[in-house]
Amino acid sequence: xxxxxxxxxxxxxxxxxxxxxxxxxxxxxxxxxxxxxxxxxxxxxxxxxxxxxxxxxxxxxxxxxxxxxxxxxxxxxxxxxxxxxxxxxxxxxxxxxxxxxxxxxxxxxxxxxxxxxxxxxxxxxxxxxxxxxxxxxxxxxxxxxxxxxxxxxxxxxxxxxxxxxxxx
Amino acid sequence: xxxxxxxxxxxxxxxxxxxxxxxxxxxxxxxxxxxxxxxxxxxxxxxxxxxxxxxxxxxxxxxxxxxxxxxxxxxxxxxxxxxxxxxxxxxxxxxxxxxxxxxxxxxxxxxxxxxxxxxxxxxxxxxxxxxxxxxxxxxxxxxxxxxxxxxxxxxxxxxxxxxxxxxxxxxxxxxxxxxxxxx
Amino acid sequence: xxxxxxxxxxxxxxxxxxxxxxxxxxxxxxxxxxxxxxxxxxxxxxxxxxxxxxxxxxxxxxxxxxxxxxxxxxxxxxxxxxxxxxxxxxxxxxxxxxxxxxxxxxxxxxxxxxxxxxxxxxxxxxxxxxxxxxxxxxxxxxxxxxxxxxxxxxxxxxxxxxxxxxxxxxxxxxxxxxxxxxxxxxxxxxxxxxxxxxxxxxxxxxxxxxxxxxxxxxxxxxxxxxxxxxxxxxxxxxxxxxxxxxxxxxxxxxxxxxxxxxxxxxxxxxxxxxxxxxxxxxxxxxxxxxxxxxxxxxxxxxxxxxxxxxxxxxxxxxxxxxxxxxxxxxxxxxxxxxxxxxxxxxxxxxxxxxxxxxxxxxxxxxxxxxxxxxxxxxxxxxxx
Numbered sequence: 001x002x003x004x005x006x007x008x009x010x011x012x013x014x015x016x017x018x019x020x021x022x023x024x025x026x027x028x029x030x031x032x033x034x035x036x037x038x039x040x041x042x043x044x045x046x047x048x049x050x051x052x053x054x055x056x057x058x059x060x061x062x063x064x065x066x067x068x069x070x071x072x073x074x075x076x077x078x079x080x081x082x083x084x085x086x087x088x089x090x091x092x093x094x095x096x097x098x099x100x101x102x103x104x105x106x107x108x109x110x111x112x113x114x115x116x117x118x119x120x121x122x123x124x125x126x127x128x129x130x131x132x133x134x135x136x137x138x139x140x141x142x143x144x145x146x147x148x149x150x151x152x153x154x155x156x157x158x159x160x161x162x163x164x165x166x167x168x
Numbered sequence: 169x170x171x172x173x174x175x176x177x178x179x180x181x182x183x184x185x186x187x188x189x190x191x192x193x194x195x196x197x198x199x200x201x202x203x204x205x206x207x208x209x210x211x212x213x214x215x216x217x218x219x220x221x222x223x224x225x226x227x228x229x230x231x232x233x234x235x236x237x238x239x240x241x242x243x244x245x246x247x248x249x250x251x252x253x254x255x256x257x258x259x260x261x262x263x264x265x266x267x268x269x270x271x272x273x274x275x276x277x278x279x280x281x282x283x284x285x286x287x288x289x290x291x292x293x294x295x296x297x298x299x300x301x302x303x304x305x306x307x308x309x310x311x312x313x314x315x316x317x318x319x320x321x322x323x324x325x326x327x328x329x330x331x332x333x334x335x336x337x338x339x340x341x342x343x344x345x346x347x348x349x350x351x
Numbered sequence: 352x353x354x355x356x357x358x359x360x361x362x363x364x365x366x367x368x369x370x371x372x373x374x375x376x377x378x379x380x381x382x383x384x385x386x387x388x389x390x391x392x393x394x395x396x397x398x399x400x401x402x403x404x405x406x407x408x409x410x411x412x413x414x415x416x417x418x419x420x421x422x423x424x425x426x427x428x429x430x431x432x433x434x435x436x437x438x439x440x441x442x443x444x445x446x447x448x449x450x451x452x453x454x455x456x457x458x459x460x461x462x463x464x465x466x467x468x469x470x471x472x473x474x475x476x477x478x479x480x481x482x483x484x485x486x487x488x489x490x491x492x493x494x495x496x497x498x499x500x501x502x503x504x505x506x507x508x509x510x511x512x513x514x515x516x517x518x519x520x521x522x523x524x525x526x527x528x529x530x531x532x533x534x535x536x537x538x539x540x541x542x543x544x545x546x547x548x549x550x551x552x553x554x555x556x557x558x559x560x561x562x563x564x565x566x567x568x569x570x571x572x573x574x575x576x577x578x579x580x581x582x583x584x585x586x587x588x589x590x591x592x593x594x595x596x597x598x599x600x601x602x603x604x605x606x607x608x609x610x611x612x613x614x615x616x617x618x619x620x621x622x623x624x625x626x627x628x629x630x631x632x633x634x635x636x637x638x639x640x641x642x643x644x645x646x647x648x649x650x651x652x653x654x655x656x657x658x659x660x661x662x663x664x665x666x667x668x669x670x671x672x673x674x675x676x677x678x679x680x681x682x683x684x685x686x687x688x689x690x691x692x693x694x695x696x697x698x699x700x701x702x703x704x705x706x707x708x709x710x711x712x713x714x715x716x717x718x719x720x721x722x723x724x725x726x727x728x729x730x731x732x733x734x735x
Binding site for chain 3: 030033054061065128
């Protein structure tokens with residue numbers, strides 16, 4: 001439990017708490033970005049440097065922008081209208097369920113001993129080479145399935161946009 | 169080879185490069201590097217340019233052409249001219265203004281006063297460096313600042329001044345406080 | 352950073368460890384920021400003078416000898432301007448947006464090796480870190496447009512976001528070619544992999560195409576002409592930074608310009624051989640010579656940037672996005688295949704010829720496919 005780990009955790013938890021309690025939706029999104037940064041920091045702490053950089057690249061560079069677009073297209077320009085108070089009525093129920101789920105996942109991952117079973121570890125030069133090697137040897141089928149899925153999503157987006165054009 | 173891929177882009181780059189290098193060797197010709205180093209050098213303004221009005225005098229500032237007829241004051245659209253005619257000791261009007269004020273913060277430089285003046289007394293200047301430090305009293309221009317000679321008029325607008333001089337009949341203005349003289 | 356840590360330990364062994372560590376972290380940061388802020392100020396002056404000469408006029412020449420103090424004058428002017436925030440704007444987001452534009456621009460400088468042994472942090476994932484952090488500025492663009500509470504700003508911000516996001520993909524794919532050749536993500540390793548005569552990646556066919564693609568995408572990422580649609584003065588008032596005045600506006604300009612400089616640094620590292628050059632391996636003064644080489648190559652990139660800015664007209668937004676998705680993206684994918692062909696071919700000559708032919712065919716095919724209808728010859732009714 002070093003200083004760095006505590007700082008990172010504090011930043012992450014602060015971002016998460018602000019993301020669910022703030023009133024303005026865009027402020028919630030900024031808090032979520034802070035949360036993503038904290039998670040990236042945790043990845044760097046665990047020596048998973050590729051994952052940390054990918055977290056910044058994908059989550060902050062793309063997902064946050066996507067959420068901003070969604071907010072902008074569904075709300076008015078300020079993002080403050082609509083919805084009651086931010087936490088809702090029985091917030092203690094949500095907290096309880098979340099705590100129970102988190103405890104369940106912690107216990108399950110600790111009980112299963114996944115860390116000892118997997119021989120893949122981070123080396124001194126980082127984990128990129130290992131990830132690359134595994135993706136094309138042991139895990140090539142999930143890679144190809146992901147590629148097909150992404151291609152399908154891309155084609156679907158193009159088809160939707162094309163249909164809208166033709167309908168006009 | 170005229171439609172070689174990317175040729176248009178490269179041609180554009182070549183033109184720009186030639187321009188860049190050539191600009192150092194062509195001397196300080198104004199048609200090459202047309203920057204005017206204001207305020208040391210100024211562009212020559214065209215003849216029809218106009219900014220604010222001025223009063224013309226022939227010879228000495230005493231011989232101003234204005235007779236205080238107040239036509240320009242009446243015709244001015246934003247009413248920025250204020251004229252008071254000079255009167256001698258008995259109250260008789262002399263044909264010259266005692267007070268001639270133009271508020272150049274109101275003046276919209278339309279030139280109507282110059283158009284309607286029957287004596288060719290008020291003409292449009294092309295001096296644009298009129299900034300002052302104050303916003304109100306400093307921008308009210310009085311008679312002494314408005315008077316500029318006919319030679320100055322010839323200097324800034326020579327064709328127009330020559331035309332005006334050809335059509336004018338010379339008159340002599342009465343000095344302030346004396347009886348008018350007949351020619 | 353490690354080198355400075357060793358130096359501190361060698362020269363002042365009595366310094367406590369924590370202080371030495373803090374110094375070793377802060378000193379490279381201070382040096383890099385100082386050097387690159389000076390480079391930024393000088394480059395704004397160079398750009399204005401060069402653009403002026405291209406456009407048949409002198410640049411600024413009033414403030415100091417040949418106008419050298421113009422950047423200082425600009426900075427002072429923007430500092431003393433009133434900071435106007437629209438009443439209906441989101442104060443927090445309006446304040447944070449310029450900050451989030453400047454921070455990624457400077458953060459990428461941490462992995463650019465300026466001279467031999469002079470990279471502030473030698474990350475294992477250097478290039479990936481650079482690309483990831485430069486992507487984070489897209490959020491700031493959108494925040495700036497949103498927080499101004501102004502429909503035109505929002506529109507400009509959306510166009511800016513579309514442009515940045517579209518040009519990220521060919522940029523990363525063009526960088527992948529270099530990673531394949533160097534075998535590592537660390538920027539120092541990439542520079543060291545370009546040793547030897549003709550070892551720079553730009554001298555190889557796939558490297559040259561990759562360099563062109565990467566440079567075009569870098570110009571589009573930082574919204575420089577000819578891709579400066581989001582912030583051009585004649586488009587949508589001033590795009591996403593309409594409602595910014597005073598120092599926040601200065602921060603936007605600075606962030607964009609420093610991002611352009613940083614991307615130039617990354618290009619030099621990846622394609623032009625970083626700090627390598629004859630004489631950069633000498634024992635005592637090798638690091639100085641390598642720094643000179645780096646800045647010379649960096650100067651080439653700056654010249655290309657300014658030259659392109661002074662020459663090419665602005666592209667329209669649909670042409671912009673079409674260029675990225677329909678031309679640069681397939682071309683970068685073909686580039687990867689060409690590099691693989693070059694790498695795995697039996698002999699060097701076959702590899703060169705095969706990859707060069709593949710790239711040439713791909714370029715010609717893609718341009719012809721994207722060309723659109725040719726203009727037909729005009730015929731006038733009343734003139735013979």
